[in-house]
Each structure stands twice: as structure tokens, then as C-alpha cells.
Amino acid sequence: xxxxxxxxxxxxxxxxxxxxxxxxxxxxxxxxxxxxxxxxxxxxxxxxxxxxxxxxxxxxxxxxxxxxxx
Numbered sequence: 001x002x003x004x005x006x007x008x009x010x011x012x013x014x015x016x017x018x019x020x021x022x023x024x025x026x027x028x029x030x031x032x033x034x035x036x037x038x039x040x041x042x043x044x045x046x047x048x049x050x051x052x053x054x055x056x057x058x059x060x061x062x063x064x065x066x067x068x069x070x
Contacts, residue, residue: 003054017055020046024055 005018014023022044030040041049 001054003051003058017047017051020044022047027052027055028059 002018004015004024006013006015010016011021011023014025016023026044027040027047030043031037037049037052041047041052
């Protein structure tokens, strides 16, 4: 299952949750500003918990890979 996509014709090419117009950045903005994952899911019903957690896990794995390469 593809969890993220980028299309220059959708949201000016922002990385979005696949099949939606919801930028992935919104999830991180919510968490950075003290909102919970539940808050995000409530405000963006097109995104289910599984996909949101998958994006967080993908970010975690990328950070770990980047740290190992440094």
C-alpha cells in the first residue's frame, strides 16, 4: 500500500497522504504544536490511523538510516 504521493498538480507538489489532498506536513505540524494524533485524525477524516502511523514509522526509519550514515 502506497502511503504517500507527490504530484505537481496536487497541492503544488507537496508530499501528501496517497489518494488525498492532505499534506503529510500537516501531521507533523499538529504534533509539533502539541496536538495529538487523535486531534489530527478527527480534523482529517480521510486519513485513517493505520496510514498516519505508517507515515510516522517511515519518518522514524529514515531518521535512523540518516543517523547511521552520518
